[in-house]
Every structure is written in structure tokens, then in C-alpha cells.
Amino acid sequence: MEIIKIKYTRLLTLLLFSCNLAFAQIPRREMKQANIEFENYAYSDALEIYLEVANTGFRSIELFEKTGDCYYFRGELDYAYQWYNKLFSLGKKIDPEYYYRYAQTLKFVGKIDQADEKMQEFANMSNDDIRTQMFLENKDYRKEIDKNSDKYTIEKMKINTKFSDYGTAFFGKDKIVFASSRDTLDGKKKRKKVDRWTNESFTGLYMTSIKEDDSLKDVVEKFSLNLDTRYHESTPVFTKDGNTVYFTRNNYNEGKVQKDDHNGILLKIYKATFNGTEWTDVTELPFNSNDYSCAHPALSADERTLYFASNMPGTFGMSDIYRVSVNSNGTFGMAENLGPGINTEGRETFPFVSEFDDLYFASEGHPGLGGLDIFMSKREPDGNYVRAFNIGRPINSERDDFALIFDAASSGGFFTTNRGGNDDVYSYKEVEIIDPDCREKLEGLLTKEFTGEVLANTKIQVLNEDGEVVMEGVSDENGNYSFEVMCKQVFTIQPVIEKKKVVIDPNKSTDLAKVFNIEYIYFDLGKYNVKPEAEKDLNKLVAYLQQNPSAHLDVRTHTDSRASKKYNQVLSDKRANSIIAYIVNHGIDPSRVSGRGYGETQLLSKCPDGVICSEEQHRLNRRCEFIISGM
Known part of the structure; x- marks a missing residue:
């Protein structure tokens, strides 16, 4: 009996070992297939397999990393946080990059202090990383973001659908073109393929009009059936004459798709011209490659430089911002990386260049709120961009915010965010001009x-x-x-x-604004209530009138030309009256203070309607004068 018992025990152990071995082999086969999908950017398909493996109870560093990454690259940072949290709970050695990604997701769920702790651990392990240098040099980055915040108002546009809508571009004076996955058919009525990154249809280009209040009309139409294919078309940029477009498309030429060595369909930048009736001569740009992606083109103000995102050799991280010269003979220069002031080991993407040559771009590598944030960099005198700053809330959030475009005439524009779950287009308006320099x-x-x-x-x-x-x-x-x-x-x-001491010559017209160095009386955009920032300067006028009881003051307010003449006249009158009321309410006899608004009738800089001017030129016109009218 004892012998039988021993044999039975050994047989049971052998059977259990065989079952465990078979169980361990199943995740390895599935993990191999999931990893293939992952390398091909088929995050939706890969995620489905990873979740099935996880449901069996299988646990590993690779499983938790890749599952978190699928959500991370899809912009679903709340789910990514859950899987990175499981990854760190294993208590094993983890690649430094996951400390960074975990920190990003911790910001999303509101655990800011823990995010900074993980960033410090990341910095300790990655001394040479650009992101480490930025973090260590600016540990108070949240205070800087707060200072840059609340300078915009934002509004979700009605053109959005339950699908992905993103990447706007100005087309002419009153239209925008954007990308959307709303339609399952291309212009030739062939069913569009499904992007296995998002599990939605590949995107096409759509167009709508900008209304007088700078919002968008609800009516949306396909932009060009001639440009539409079964694969992605997105992020266009147009020359000012409207005859040339650069845009992003999958590696798809003359009806044939090309793949890289990993069986992936990469992105390329294409150019097309308008012949008066349709877009023709679709050609890919010469710096494209079948081995890396180029995407999201943007033009400089003089249209002689093209900016774009790429992961070509020489890239610091997952993608960097590059530029190439656009030559007058139609050729292009060599691609130039914008360098470590702009690019990091993370993602830098979706560039846009304003009329002032200010560079806007999205980054997850610079210190931010989580996910992709939008940053701005001013062009240096030598033509380079060396420092970027976070433009703050409400444009930026804990989710992905990207693809901002700016119109100087309206002091606003559009950007894309997935804060509502899907990529959506929002408009924004400047409340106050940001100029960090x-x-x-x-x-x-x-x-x-x-x-x-x-x-x-x-x-x-x-x-x-x-x-x-x-x-x-x-x-x-x-x-x-x-x-x-x-x-x-x-x-x-x-x-x-x-x-x-102020000395007034009664024989000359004296402007106290110049005497007291009062450059500007602050009002909110389109409003006339005296702001607290203005009280310090107005108190100088009150003090002068108190010290000189025989002096009489004439208040003259002016606006720039960026609105109708009637509107500017009414606004300047109201602002003059507000200033007069402030002075009178501080004890000055009403008979000693008079004034009126002059609207845009006395522009100092030549910026009438229809002329594009710098913000400094407009500011020169938005002045107040305080003339001593009698002693």
C-alpha cells in the first residue's frame, strides 16, 4: 500500500506539472501574437489579446507594460494608469521610461505629488535625458503653468462627432479644413479601412466655414474627393494663395500601399496643387521614407520653411519637430532637427507657425499637466527656437491637447483635445497676450x-x-x-x-501718461470696467490733481482697428467715462475732469482694417491720453 501511495503521488505531481507547463505556454503564444500587433501600431488588436491573457491570471512585467502602453498611446491615460500601477506593484526592476509614463498618468488622476516623486526617480536613473534636465531646472513648473493659465476662453465646436475630429487648418479667410473618421466611405465610394490603432475608420479631410463670431458653422462637407483614399488623410496646411496644400497621408501611392520592414503602414507628407476646379499632381515630398514617418506639416510666415514631425534617424525620442527649406525652384533642403530646446526623448508633434513666426507644438516631454500639452516658442534673432513654455489652462488639460492653430486678426484659433473621450475640435480666444520675453x-x-x-x-x-x-x-x-x-x-x-516732481508748462499741451510713464490702462477684452491692474496708474493722476487743485484733465481713450468702427467708438467712450468716474469717485471735482473716446480715428501705427499688424502695433493704438487742459 505504501508503494502504491508513493506512485500515485508522483503521478499526480507529474500531471500537475504538465498542466502548469501547458498553461504557461498559452500566454507565451498569445503574447507573441499581441507583440506583433503592437509593433505594427495595431493597438486595438494588441490590447484585446493582452486583456485576454491578463484575464487568465497571468502576470508579467511585459504584459503590464504593453497593456499600459496600448492605452497610453491611444490617449486613454486613466486606463494606462491602472496598468502601470499594477506594473509597479510587482516590485521588480522596471525600465526608467515607465517611471516617466507612470508619472504622466499619475498627473491625469490628480496624484501630483506622487507624479513628481516618480519624475525624481526617473531623473535619478536618467541623468542625460533632456526631460530630466527640464524637470530639475524647473521643479516649480506647475507655478509657471498657473501664471500662463486663464488667458484664453475655449468652446467646443458643434462640428464634432462621436468619432475622431482633429487637426484644423485655415483655408482662405473664412474656412477651415480638418480630419475626421466619421465616414466609412472614401470619395470613390469604396469602404475605408479600419485603423487598428484606434479601431475607427481611417480619416479623411472635411471643410466648414468660420462664422463672424469666429466659431464654426454646423454644415460640414468633404474637402476634396480627389485627395480622398481608403487610408489616412489629415493635418493639411495651405499656402496663402490657396493653390498649394501639404498634407499627411499613409504611405499610399497610385493605388498601392507600401509597408515598412515590420509590416506597418507609415505616414508621409504629400503636396498637391489646385488647377481652378480640383486638386491635382499629388506627390510625396523627397525627404519621406519607407522606413520612418513624416507628418503634420506647417509653413513659416514667409512660406519658405516647412515644419513637420518625424521619427527619422537622429530623432531624440518617439518623434521630433523638424524643418526643411522650401526653395523657389520647387526643391527642398535637408531636414533639420530643431534641437533639445524643443525636442525631448518623448513625443513632440503637431507643429504650427504663426504670422509672427512663433512656433506652437504638442509635447509630452516638456513639463506639463499630463498627456500631450501645447507649448509655444519664440523665434530667436538667429532663426532658431531654443526655449518653450507651456501655454497653460484651459487649453491644456490632463489629457491630450494638440494641433493648435492661431489667427492674429482674431487673437484666437482652434485646437484639438480628447478631454471628452474622443478627439474634438475646440475654438479659443485670447484674454491677454502671452509674451514670456x-x-x-x-x-x-x-x-x-x-x-x-x-x-x-x-x-x-x-x-x-x-x-x-x-x-x-x-x-x-x-x-x-x-x-x-x-x-x-x-x-x-x-x-x-x-x-x-512733475513740472507742468501751462503754455504746452502736457500728457500725464508720458510724464508718469503710463503705457496702457488695462481693460478686459471688449469691456470697459477699470481693472485692479490699472488702479495704480490712475492713482497717480488722482494724486497729481489733489496736489494741483487748479489743474483740469482731459481724458482721451483710443482703440485699435480690430472690430467695427462703430463698436470701437462706443467702447472707447465707455472706457473714457469709466476712467473719469474712477477719478471723480476718489475725491476730484467733476468739473475738473472731462473726456471722450476717439475709437480708431487716430491710429498712431498704420493698422487700418484689412492690414495685418503685430500685436505691438495694435497695443500702440490702444492708448490713453491724459491731457492737462487748464491750470
Whole structure:
């Protein structure tokens, strides 16, 4: 009996071992197939297999990494977070890149401190990574984002569907063209293929009109049946004359699709011309390749440079922003990577260049809120882009935000976000112009607080609004000081500032705006209520009138030309009345203060309707004058 018992036990152990071995082999076969789909960017198909494997109870670093990645690359960061969380719960050695991706998803679910902790761990493991350098140099990136936030209003457009709608481009003065997966048929009525990345139809190009309020009309039509294929068409950019378009399409030429060595269909940039009735001569650009993708073209203001995203050799990360020269003979220069000020080891994509040659792009590598955020970089005098800043909320969010385009005339434009679940087109309007490089003079006379004694050759500290010393200097031999500070920031001088005595010549027309260096009285866009930022300057006028009881003041307000003449006239009148009311409410006799608005009738810079001007030229026109009309 004992012998039989031993044999039975050994047989049971052998059977159990055989079953476990077979069970372990099944995930390996399925994982191999899922990995093939993953390498071909078929994230929907790969995800289905990974989830089936996970449901068997199988656990591994690779399974959790790849499942999280499928959701991550589809922009579903909430689900990616769940799988990266399982990955880190294994307690095993994990590739540094997943510390970065996990941090991105932690931001999405609101665990900001944990996200920063994971970024610090990532930095410790990846000293040479550009993202590490950016994180370590700007650990207070959230404070910077907060400063850049709330400078836009946004609105979801009614053109959106339950499918993917994204990547707008201006076409002429009153139309936009965008990509959508809403239609399952191409222009030749052939069924469009399904993109295995998203499990939706491949996208085509659609067009709609821009309304007078800068929103979009609900009526949408296909842009060009001649450009439409069974594969992706997206992200166009048009020359100003409307006769040339550059756009993104899958590697599909003359009815034949080409694949790379991994059986994947990559992206290329194509060019087409308009012959007066239809788009013709569709050709791919010479810097494309069957071995890497090029996508999302954008033109410089002078149309002599084409910007795009690519993962070609030399790319820092998953995709970088490049540019090539567009020669007058129709040829193109060599592709140039924009460098580490713009590109990182993450994704940089969807470039757009404004009329001022400001570069906008989407990135997950620069410090942001999570997912893709939109960044802006100003062109340096040498033509390069070396520093980018996050444009903040509400355009950016914890989800993917990308494909922003900007129109200077309307101080707004459109962008794409998947914050609602699918890619949708939103409009935005600037509330306040963002200029991170703006500097202004902070100057005055340094005196003792009570005696008024001039303090010559005296050390001075400049404090920010938090009371922190940000600069130091010394007054000159006459007690004067001058600092260059960031625009629209609140600073305090220690020990004290006393303004120079104002001397008025009664025989000349004196503008107190110039005397007191009042460059601009701040109003919200389209409004006339005096903002708190303006009170400091208006208080200078009140103080002067109190010290000079015989002086009379004439308030004159002006606007730029970016609205109708009637609207600007009414607006400037209301703003003049608001300023007068503020001065009177602070104790000045109403008989001593008069004024009116002049609208756009006295433009200093030549920027009438229909002329494109810089924001600085428009700001010059949006001025206030405070004329001494009598003594």
C-alpha cells in the first residue's frame, strides 16, 4: 500500500506539472501574437489579446507594460494608469521610461505629488535625458503653468462627432479644413479601412466655414474627393494663395500601399496643387521614407520653411519637430532637427507657425499637466527656437491637447483635445497676450521715507509679489535707479520709491501718461470696467490733481482697428467715462475732469482694417491720453 501511495503521488505531481507547463505556454503564444500587433501600431488588436491573457491570471512585467502602453498611446491615460500601477506593484526592476509614463498618468488622476516623486526617480536613473534636465531646472513648473493659465476662453465646436475630429487648418479667410473618421466611405465610394490603432475608420479631410463670431458653422462637407483614399488623410496646411496644400497621408501611392520592414503602414507628407476646379499632381515630398514617418506639416510666415514631425534617424525620442527649406525652384533642403530646446526623448508633434513666426507644438516631454500639452516658442534673432513654455489652462488639460492653430486678426484659433473621450475640435480666444520675453523698465528716485532725502549710491532690492528678493542694484550718484523686469508682474523697491516732481508748462499741451510713464490702462477684452491692474496708474493722476487743485484733465481713450468702427467708438467712450468716474469717485471735482473716446480715428501705427499688424502695433493704438487742459 505504501508503494502504491508513493506512485500515485508522483503521478499526480507529474500531471500537475504538465498542466502548469501547458498553461504557461498559452500566454507565451498569445503574447507573441499581441507583440506583433503592437509593433505594427495595431493597438486595438494588441490590447484585446493582452486583456485576454491578463484575464487568465497571468502576470508579467511585459504584459503590464504593453497593456499600459496600448492605452497610453491611444490617449486613454486613466486606463494606462491602472496598468502601470499594477506594473509597479510587482516590485521588480522596471525600465526608467515607465517611471516617466507612470508619472504622466499619475498627473491625469490628480496624484501630483506622487507624479513628481516618480519624475525624481526617473531623473535619478536618467541623468542625460533632456526631460530630466527640464524637470530639475524647473521643479516649480506647475507655478509657471498657473501664471500662463486663464488667458484664453475655449468652446467646443458643434462640428464634432462621436468619432475622431482633429487637426484644423485655415483655408482662405473664412474656412477651415480638418480630419475626421466619421465616414466609412472614401470619395470613390469604396469602404475605408479600419485603423487598428484606434479601431475607427481611417480619416479623411472635411471643410466648414468660420462664422463672424469666429466659431464654426454646423454644415460640414468633404474637402476634396480627389485627395480622398481608403487610408489616412489629415493635418493639411495651405499656402496663402490657396493653390498649394501639404498634407499627411499613409504611405499610399497610385493605388498601392507600401509597408515598412515590420509590416506597418507609415505616414508621409504629400503636396498637391489646385488647377481652378480640383486638386491635382499629388506627390510625396523627397525627404519621406519607407522606413520612418513624416507628418503634420506647417509653413513659416514667409512660406519658405516647412515644419513637420518625424521619427527619422537622429530623432531624440518617439518623434521630433523638424524643418526643411522650401526653395523657389520647387526643391527642398535637408531636414533639420530643431534641437533639445524643443525636442525631448518623448513625443513632440503637431507643429504650427504663426504670422509672427512663433512656433506652437504638442509635447509630452516638456513639463506639463499630463498627456500631450501645447507649448509655444519664440523665434530667436538667429532663426532658431531654443526655449518653450507651456501655454497653460484651459487649453491644456490632463489629457491630450494638440494641433493648435492661431489667427492674429482674431487673437484666437482652434485646437484639438480628447478631454471628452474622443478627439474634438475646440475654438479659443485670447484674454491677454502671452509674451514670456516681454521686459519693461522699473525706474525712479530713491529717497528716505519721511524726510525725502535723496539716497545716492545706495543698495536697492527688488521684491516680487511674494516678498522674495529677485534683483539687487545700487542707485546712482543722483539717487536714480533702473531695473529691467518682466512685464505685468508686481514688484516692490526697497527701501522706498518717490516719484520725481512733475513740472507742468501751462503754455504746452502736457500728457500725464508720458510724464508718469503710463503705457496702457488695462481693460478686459471688449469691456470697459477699470481693472485692479490699472488702479495704480490712475492713482497717480488722482494724486497729481489733489496736489494741483487748479489743474483740469482731459481724458482721451483710443482703440485699435480690430472690430467695427462703430463698436470701437462706443467702447472707447465707455472706457473714457469709466476712467473719469474712477477719478471723480476718489475725491476730484467733476468739473475738473472731462473726456471722450476717439475709437480708431487716430491710429498712431498704420493698422487700418484689412492690414495685418503685430500685436505691438495694435497695443500702440490702444492708448490713453491724459491731457492737462487748464491750470
